[in-house]
Amino acid sequence: MKTLDVLDRRLLAAPFAAFALLAGMLIATPAPAATFEVRAVMSKNGADVYFDPVGLRIEPGDTVRWIQVNGYHSVTAYHPANGDRELRIPERAQPWDSGMLLTEYPAPGSTFEHTFTVPGVYDYLCIPHEAAGMVGRIVVGEPEAGPGTRAFDYAPEHHWKAVPKPAQQALPGIALIMEKGAVRAHLATASK
């Protein structure tokens, strides 16, 4: 146990320095990373498709696990690498695309996970249902002034594929996400 040896020597030689070192280690220790679940749902009559919660606040290092409950969906970042879509995740962040999830939960192939390390706002979509407003938003740490905070079509010179109106309207406001932590999908709480 090399670390303990070092600490022992410090404790013998300089108790106050050792105390300061230990206190510093305790303060610097980040909260353990958490995993949050988001359900990808199609209503029984097939009319409604949504992610629930549709808005989520997490901390850097946390993971989101999407679960395909009914229907067939993807979990895809708004990013030019994904079908030339508008960049709506932090510039330094890696885009992701689950591809079509193959089965319904709990069968294998029904979940997708992504770990978020760069703070900021992340918008994502379901490729088959983007036009129906199946999108979600995740705030990692503090929102910062990245692409996800900007108005839609903020860079027309790129000729990115526009975010459809129903998708724009389905994305919850950043302030609401910061306040609530998790914003439930309206359709998830509707009685049908």
Ligand SMILES: [Cu+2]
């Ligand atoms: Cu979908």
